[in-house]
Amino acid sequence: MQARLKHGTLRDTAFVTRPCIDYKKFMEKAVAYRDTNYHRESNIAAKKFVKSMETGQNVRANMEAQYSTQTKENRRLMTSIVETVMFCASGNIPLRGHSGDSGSFVNLLLFRIDAGDEDLKRHFARMAGNAKYTSPMIQNEILKVASNMIVHDIVMEANKSFVSVIADESCDISGKEQLSIVLRWSEKYKSIRIFKCNFKRVLEALDSLARDANSETRAKAFSLKSALEKSSVIYAVCLIGRYSALMEPLARALQAVGVSVPSVKNLTSSLQSVIAEERNDSEIALNIYKEACEIAGLKELTIPRVVEVQVYRDNVCADSASQYFKRSVYLPYVDGLSCSIRERFIDNPSFFSLLSILPPNKPVHVDEVERLYLLDNLQNEVRLWRTSLSSDVNDECLEGLLLSARDYPSVYTAIQIVMTLPATTVEAERSFSCMERVKTWLRSSMTSNRLSDLCVLHCHREMVTEEKINRVVSSIVSGKRRMDF
Incomplete structure (x- = not known):
């Protein structure tokens, strides 16, 4: 109770820390106090304490059980909030409205309450406006954690193999230059x-x-x-x-x-x-x-x-x-x-020159490939490697050719480049289309960090799974919070 008074969740401390001396409105205030959540919770807690003392139950065990129940409820509450934020982000639904208590995010939370989310309903009823975990700051934190996890998973998957990087720039609706980085593994x-x-x-x-x-x-x-x-x-x-x-x-x-x-x-x-x-x-x-x-x-x-x-x-x-x-x-x-x-x-020599080293093509651009990609002694390695191959090998099975070139480092690197070299920049252009859908004239004041996080979640919405949501919740609740998780 003292913690709640400290944080300012009780507007009137009469009947709590001081007596009620407003005798003119005594009955009205007494009835209002009887209907408050903190009075009911305190009454229930007092009855449980008396019962535990009468039955000889362990007070510490009861407190730990109550704490565990409360933390589970708080975690379910945070899961509901994180799910709603990630649902809006992956579906490109604007979270905010004209004010802090409006917008699709708040409306979806209210819809969850109407659908029977009792934890969320109790949370909204008893917590102050600055402790509901629905502020833009919390939204940005959830978006940042989720996008970082998706990027981390992509990088970890890419590190298992060899990759090429596509980088391209474009201006958003407000004229700011945005960089798109694509890892490669309008008809x-x-x-x-x-x-x-x-x-x-x-x-x-x-x-x-x-x-x-x-x-x-x-x-x-x-x-x-x-x-x-x-x-x-x-x-x-x-x-x-x-x-x-x-x-x-x-x-x-x-x-x-x-x-x-x-x-x-x-x-x-x-x-x-x-x-x-x-x-x-x-x-x-x-x-x-x-x-x-x-x-x-x-x-x-x-x-x-x-x-x-x-x-x-x-x-x-x-x-x-x-x-x-x-x-x-x-x-x-x-x-x-x-x-x-x-x-x-x-x-186009820069586009197809690498393919000339692969059978059954005639190796006519080996010196150019060696100079363009800084592959040392490539010409001699290609001659030795192609001599060791069987006559029916072609360039359709690049994985097989890669395995056969393990003893020839420059050839091995050249085949890796062939396997990852992008034929077009369509992936980067597709990300700019995503940016145009996310940052519109109605959302032109969006910051670059929020835009980046929303674009990652929208582009990779297939990675927004239940397991990912649980990881985001665990990361969010691991920090210092007003509520216990």
Whole structure:
């Protein structure tokens, strides 16, 4: 009781440490005192003490049992609070409202009370506002402990093997520069294909708007419909839609988590071969032209007139409309696409140079790999290592190649780099998308530490398990607290 008086949880000390001398309101105050929690608890404690003395029970044992019961109740209470904080963080639910006693966090706690959480209900009823363990400071502490545990578990898992690190920077909504560190152990093409498949419906919708909408919308719809109905636009939609669908597997692989360099090499090589075959196949260009004619509702697409002075465009020599679009649109697009893939992936020495040391590839970039990655005596080790391998070994089983290179340290390191080298920075970009979801205009005053903790919990929400929550609770209650845990 003295401890509660010290902390200020009792507003009126009448009937406790001093007599009640307000005789005018004596009955009113006596009834109010009778209904207080601390009076009921003290009454129960006194009855237990009298009973223990009468029955000869050990007072110390009773006190220890009562202390154990109280600590278990307090721990269940803290578990409820930690679970609510981590639920909000992992689901990207804002914890705070406009005031300290509002927001999703407090509302969820009240919902738990309504659902039957008696420990939380008693805690909120008897504790002062500064001792409820729901303040922003406690929230930040829980978030920090939880995010540190997740980062620690990731690092411990990564330390069992070899890793590569991706680091990238981006500004948050308030203009602050944020660094994303990824340990490695927006599907544009699909949208174009879907647009091409629904191109006729788009034209029909624009035609309806151009006839039935208000004047401003009619003008915009008519202008857009007129632009889309041009033969060059329809042919371009069919052409880009075809090759966008062809590139979907590569785009999906590059956006996957943990994509490896060898798999990207195989996909790009296959894609390059298919594009080269289709370029030399005259039927492909003709089929694209026929599809464009069907969409346009014409037997032949219209071609631009021949100009005398070639300033803005060249005059393409063609005997027919199909030949014109093949020479002016199809071949330049396919050649440009093929060159872009080759420059980005196949002819990129820093990207694929390491793969040249792996069988069955021909080791043509060994000296460049040795210089780029500071691998001593790599060229000689590669010759000896490849001689010791069987003839049917390929670069698909990197784990087997790694085991076979244990006696060749530079080759062993090179294979480790191949296994961990990221093909893209999509993991870092994905973390920036997470940051944009967490820190919005409505939460722009969030500090960097809180943002970092929330992003870790949101990105790795699959790691927020019951075992993790228990570890967080144990860490929180291990410090010096007002309540006993």
